[in-house]
Amino acid sequence: MPNSVAQNVRTFDTRPEATVAIESPLAYSYQRSKAPKPNSHGRKGLVVRERPLLGHLILRGGAIVLDEALREELGINLPGQPQGLVLDASGERSVQWLSPDEWLIIVPGGEEFELENRLRARLGDAHYSIVNVGGGQTVLELSGEKAREVLMKSVVYDVHPSHFPVGKGVTTVFAKATVIIRRPTEDCWELVVRRSFADYCYRWLLDAGEEYGIGVAK
Amino acid sequence: MFYIHCPYCGEHREEEEFHPKGQAHIARPEDPAACSDEEWGDYLFFRDNPRGIHHELWVHAVGCRKFFNVTRNTVTYEILETYKMGEQPSITAEYSDGRPAQDAADQASLREGVRA
Ligand SMILES: [Zn+2]
Numbered sequence: 555m556p557n558s559v560a561q562n563v564r565t566f567d568t569r570p571e572a573t574v575a576i577e578s579p580l581a582y583s584y585q586r587s588k589a590p591k592p593n594s595h596g597r598k599g600l601v602v603r604e605r606p607l608l609g610h611l612i613l614r615g616g617a618i619v620l621d622e623a624l625r626e627e628l629g630i631n632l633p634g635q636p637q638g639l640v641l642d643a644s645g646e647r648s649v650q651w652l653s654p655d656e657w658l659i660i661v662p663g664g665e666e667f668e669l670e671n672r673l674r675a676r677l678g679d680a681h682y683s684i685v686n687v688g689g690g691q692t693v694l695e696l697s698g699e700k701a702r703e704v705l706m707k708s709v710v711y712d713v714h715p716s717h718f719p720v721g722k723g724v725t726t727v728f729a730k731a732t733v734i735i736r737r738p739t740e741d742c743w744e745l746v747v748r749r750s751f752a753d754y755c756y757r758w759l760l761d762a763g764e765e766y767g768i769g770v771a772k
Numbered sequence: 773m774f775y776i777h778c779p780y781c782g783e784h785r786e787e788e789e790f791h792p793k794g795q796a797h798i799a800r801p802e803d804p805a806a807c808s809d810e811e812w813g814d815y816l817f818f819r820d821n822p823r824g825i826h827h828e829l830w831v832h833a834v835g836c837r838k839f840f841n842v843t844r845n846t847v848t849y850e851i852l853e854t855y856k857m858g859e860q861p862s863i864t865a866e867y868s869d870g871r872p873a874q875d876a877a878d879q880a881s882l883r884e885g886v887r888a
Binding site for chain 2: 711727
């Protein structure tokens with residue numbers, strides 16, 4: 555367990571160097587439930603796709619100091635406004651407002667430990683906290699013309715484009731679970747779900763999307 | 773559908789996302805060891821139960837998870853305003869239409885109320 559930059563904080567890489575088989579939180583669901591093939595409507599067809607094993611970090615602290623560190627280390631501005639979601643140019647890395655002192659960073663899998671260390675080095679003695687929550691949650695991507703229809707059946711939040719533009723993300727109730735819903739691009743919705751709720755949300759989506767011919771991309 | 777304004781999220785959110793947490797503005801005694809049993813018991817267990825305007829603590833449990841205050845009418849169930857922790861209500865039992873000018877101006881930005 556290598557020492558972190560700040561001597562009073564112990565950090566470790568949650569990805570082992572040894573080759574150990576890693577499975578997505580939905581491995582069980584794919585086996586146990588069905589995984590209908592995406593239909594042939596091309597880009598318009600309703601598709602759910604898991605983005606497993608990404609790097610998730612929860613960043614807490616004061617907005618001003620975190621914003622500066624994040625811009626230096628990730629090249630992304632900290633969304634200062636409630637419900638803000640900011641992505642980098644590639645769309646691979648994002649920062650989302652969760653609460654007045656809490657943000658969710660999602661980066662490609664494998665980048666999170668290095669990013670955490672760089673942020674710790676830059677933040678130094680500032681009052682902050684970084685927690686790797688990647689093992690506890692996963693991302694489901696919902697795309698297609700009918701994606702919003704499925705969400706309207708599933709969440710209490712108003713997902714009309716006038717109320718939920720691109721670049722917004724909220725924590726709310728999805729079916730009987732708590733999820734983070736985000737809109738990174740015009741035609742794609744992301745659900746950040748807890749690992750233990752992944753199977754439930756997956757099967758809910760298959761059920762809710764059945765009438766629109768939902769398919770699963772792997 | 774019933775919407776409550778979360779002063780931290782800055783928007784109206786579905787009631788299902790919130791939990792009530794009892795009476796607001798209960799100050800912990802500065803020196804608990806110096807309290808009599810009665811004072812400490814009052815602080816721990818005894819709460820107001822007014823007919824009319826009441827100030828309550830709520831938490832946006834499935835949203836930002838912040839606690840905030842609600843001024844609510846216990847007869848009509850109407851939520852009159854919501855405001856952040858550390859702030860004072862602009863509507864009270866004495867001033868049910870809002871406190872007089874100076875105070876009201878200070879608090880005007882906080883009064884978002886509820887949309888049902
Ligand atoms: Zn909130």
